[in-house]
Amino acid sequence: MSTTNQPSAILSYPAFLRRSLSLATDGSLRFYAWMTALTAVALVGANAWANQVATGMITTNMTDHVSWGLYIANFTFCVGLAAGGVMMVIPAYLYDDEEMHKVVIIGEAVAIAAIVMCTLSVLVDLGRPDRFWHLIPGIGRFNWPMSMLTWDIIVLNGYLVINLHIVGYLLYMRYLGRKPNPVWYFPFVFLSIAWAISIHTVTAFLYCGLGGRPFWNTALLAPRFLASAFVSGPAFIILVMRVLRITSGYSAPPGPARTLIQIIRVAMVINLVMLASEIFTLFYTGGAHGVSAEYLFFGLHGHHGLVAWIWTAIAMNLLGTVLFFTPAALQRGWTRILACLLVIVGIWIEKGMGLIIPGFIPSTLHEIVEYAPSLVEWKVTAGIWAFGLLILTVMLKLIANVFTGQLNLPGSESASR
Amino acid sequence: MSDSQLKKSLPIVTRRTAVKGGFATLGAAAFVGAISPLRHAAKETTAAEFMQQHYQELSDEDKRKVIARLEDETKEEYGADVTIGDDRPLPGTKFVYAINLSVCNGNGKCVEACHKENNHDRATNQSYIRVLEMPKGTMDMEQGNTTYTHTVPDDGKFYLPVQCQQCDEPPCVDVCPVQATWKEEDGIVVVDYNWCIGCRYCEAACPYHARRFNWKKPEVPAAEVNPDQSYLSNRIRPQGVVEKCTYCLHRTRRGRLPACLEACPTGARVFGNILDPDSNIRWLLENKRVYVLKEELGTKPAFFYFFDK
Ligand code: SF4
Ligand code: SF4
Numbered sequence: 014m015s016t017t018n019q020p021s022a023i024l025s026y027p028a029f030l031r032r033s034l035s036l037a038t039d040g041s042l043r044f045y046a047w048m049t050a051l052t053a054v055a056l057v058g059a060n061a062w063a064n065q066v067a068t069g070m071i072t073t074n075m076t077d078h079v080s081w082g083l084y085i086a087n088f089t090f091c092v093g094l095a096a097g098g099v100m101m102v103i104p105a106y107l108y109d110d111e112e113m114h115k116v117v118i119i120g121e122a123v124a125i126a127a128i129v130m131c132t133l134s135v136l137v138d139l140g141r142p143d144r145f146w147h148l149i150p151g152i153g154r155f156n157w158p159m160s161m162l163t164w165d166i167i168v169l170n171g172y173l174v175i176n177l178h179i180v181g182y183l184l185y186m187r188y189l190g191r192k193p194n195p196v197w198y199f200p201f202v203f204l205s206i207a208w209a210i211s212i213h214t215v216t217a218f219l220y221c222g223l224g225g226r227p228f229w230n231t232a233l234l235a236p237r238f239l240a241s242a243f244v245s246g247p248a249f250i251i252l253v254m255r256v257l258r259i260t261s262g263y264s265a266p267p268g269p270a271r272t273l274i275q276i277i278r279v280a281m282v283i284n285l286v287m288l289a290s291e292i293f294t295l296f297y298t299g300g301a302h303g304v305s306a307e308y309l310f311f312g313l314h315g316h317h318g319l320v321a322w323i324w325t326a327i328a329m330n331l332l333g334t335v336l337f338f339t340p341a342a343l344q345r346g347w348t349r350i351l352a353c354l355l356v357i358v359g360i361w362i363e364k365g366m367g368l369i370i371p372g373f374i375p376s377t378l379h380e381i382v383e384y385a386p387s388l389v390e391w392k393v394t395a396g397i398w399a400f401g402l403l404i405l406t407v408m409l410k411l412i413a414n415v416f417t418g419q420l421n422l423p424g425s426e427s428a429s430r
Numbered sequence: 431m432s433d434s435q436l437k438k439s440l441p442i443v444t445r446r447t448a449v450k451g452g453f454a455t456l457g458a459a460a461f462v463g464a465i466s467p468l469r470h471a472a473k474e475t476t477a478a479e480f481m482q483q484h485y486q487e488l489s490d491e492d493k494r495k496v497i498a499r500l501e502d503e504t505k506e507e508y509g510a511d512v513t514i515g516d517d518r519p520l521p522g523t524k525f526v527y528a529i530n531l532s533v534c535n536g537n538g539k540c541v542e543a544c545h546k547e548n549n550h551d552r553a554t555n556q557s558y559i560r561v562l563e564m565p566k567g568t569m570d571m572e573q574g575n576t577t578y579t580h581t582v583p584d585d586g587k588f589y590l591p592v593q594c595q596q597c598d599e600p601p602c603v604d605v606c607p608v609q610a611t612w613k614e615e616d617g618i619v620v621v622d623y624n625w626c627i628g629c630r631y632c633e634a635a636c637p638y639h640a641r642r643f644n645w646k647k648p649e650v651p652a653a654e655v656n657p658d659q660s661y662l663s664n665r666i667r668p669q670g671v672v673e674k675c676t677y678c679l680h681r682t683r684r685g686r687l688p689a690c691l692e693a694c695p696t697g698a699r700v701f702g703n704i705l706d707p708d709s710n711i712r713w714l715l716e717n718k719r720v721y722v723l724k725e726e727l728g729t730k731p732a733f734f735y736f737f738d739k
Contacts, residue, residue, distance in 0.1 A: 039446065376639055
């Protein structure tokens with residue numbers, strides 16, 4: 014993907030990859046401990062998944078009534094993370110905010126890791142993962158354009174390719190000590206912005222297109238997804254920047270973080286307004302449409318499996334929002350970190366246990382069957398997160414190395430600097 | 431081998447890379463160990479099964495081979511001799527079903543018959559039919575109950591059996607990412623159990639709770655296996671795929687009636703070819719007040735409900 018018209022550049026690309034890989038896996042004892050821990054969790058997840066495939070999905074707590082659970086909930090959140098990861102591209106390029114560029118590449122790395130997590134979340138949710146090839150265009154049978162799931166697979170893969178290209182290209186140019194040629198990345202950056210919006214919209218359509226599920230069947234779903242992605246993505250990036258600054262000395266000036274916090278403030282308020290208006294229509298009108306919401310927020314006929322979840326999410330989101338609006342949030346400090354953690358977890362619950370599960374309760378025949386993830390599902394999900402973080406760590410390491418000049422083409426401009 | 435020796439013999443390999451290589455090998459080995467349960471699953475999937483094409487792309491020759499293989503597998507895994515047919519829609523036929531709600535008394539014989547006829551998993555007591563007990567005077571399912579255990583019929587209640595409505599605009603078919611489910615010319619919505627990837631999107635999309643997933647391998651004692659089977663209907667399903675009511679196409683396409691209808695002691699169930707002007711069902715649909723469920727969703731069910739008065 015990342016090519017230039019100079020033959021020398023093409024020739025040194027494999028060497029670049031080799032050196033990157035070697036450098037990205039080098040580090041302090043703390044780094045090795047971190048990588049070992051992630052690998053261990055990922056292995057536990059892989060093992061749980063293998064057992065699930067062998068014995069059947071009976072090992073999850075899903076049923077014919079609640080046929081999607083933690084995996085699809087996690088998938089939904091990760092799509093938001095992937096979309097949000099690229100949102101800062103907008104200020105960076107549209108307003109030509111020079112300082113943002115250092116952050117944008119982090120956002121794109123987060124997007125790549127998040128998409129990998131999305132794909133894995135879908136894979137582990139399949140009853141027959143061995144038939145995954147039925148989904149491959151050309152040799153399988155692709156139900157396009159009818160199925161929203163097919164659309165989702167297309168847009169997610171497209172997004173992955175675009176972001177891999179941008180990150181790879183920018184890093185490589187840095188490595189060579191050259192100025193990136195706008196022709197090779199500008200169009201892709203704009204494409205990735207549009208694409209970021211499309212991945213989350215299509216994912217929302219996956220649910221809101223189902224007439225038989227009144228809880229999801231709302232036009233507000235896609236905009237709400239986008240608004241929360243504008244929060245979780247930037248919040249995640251702020252956290253990553255903090256970790257990077259402490260561990261690798263790669264730091265962006267404080268400006269971009271402030272821009273991100275402004276984005277979060279606006280998006281979070283819009284998100285909360287939409288939530289309020291949704292709650293209003295659900296409860297003021299009542300009837301069949303309100304039943305799932307009633308179950309979610311207050312419990313129904315003695316069943317209240319989700320009540321604790323959703324109120325925790327609401328409390329975290331509100332508290333996080335308040336913290337973001339304090340002046341302290343604009344400074345480097347614990348307020349900001351705490352606020353980020355609060356909204357990330359809050360949105361993870363809201364998009365997952367607070368959105369996917371109540372869509373199934375009560376069922377289409379109005380039976381109430383509750384669901385709480387099994388240990389296997391938790392293990393597999395933790396494994397996916399560990400693997401995602403593993404990929405992210407390697408990518409960040411690489412980015413830090415290139416940007417701090419530790420990794421560059423011998424004799425190139427940045428090397429002599 | 432000491433550090434310096436290593437460097438001498440293999441100048442390119444630094445200690446660091448050697449350690450990293452060691453870790454990578456360890457990691458790879460651990461990964462293989464972690465996913466080893468998959469070997470068990472892989473044993474169940476033969477190469478022929480894995481490579482099998484979509485039902486609609488199989489030639490007659492392919493189908494013969496596939497069916498022979500499936501019959502052998504059933505013998506091996508369940509100890510039962512079965513014949514699997516490839517029943518195709520009859521020309522000029524569109525099957526519809528109707529239920530007389532004035533007569534249905536909620537006895538659940540249909541549920542049981544379906545369970546046996548379609549070789550459902552014994553442990554989970556699965557069936558394609560659910561019977562809702564509803565208070566008289568409402569069609570609001572919110573007030574229904576499927577888990578009643580008292581003697582039937584109960585005062586002030588009526589009973590609403592629900593199964594696949596073989597919708598003319600089936601949302602379950604629209605959403606399937608791999609076209610593993612489709613509607614046949616006689617109106618029956620079927621699943622290729624050997625093509626379904628088990629994503630359960632169709633299960634989420636169906637407004638009538640008509641689809642079932644095989645959360646584990648179905649258990650049926652050899653003596654209880656119904657040997658009259660068809661590729662697209664009641665053959666024993668593999669683990670991890672979705673299944674549904676097919677109006678017993680292995681019976682109805684051979685001129686018989688659905689098992690649930692034969693089992694119904696009250697005569698509430700009527701089944702037939704709507705394209706046949708002399709059929710019972712045609713008369714009924716023309717002369718009774720007929721209802722469909724969730725009409726507002728635009729699924730256009732081929733399954734009707736009516737009352738006598
Ligand atoms: S009732 Fe459900 S499974 Fe049957 S055709 Fe309609 S949508 Fe599909
Ligand atoms: S579960 Fe099977 S039939 Fe249903 S949508 Fe997925 S692949 Fe299609």
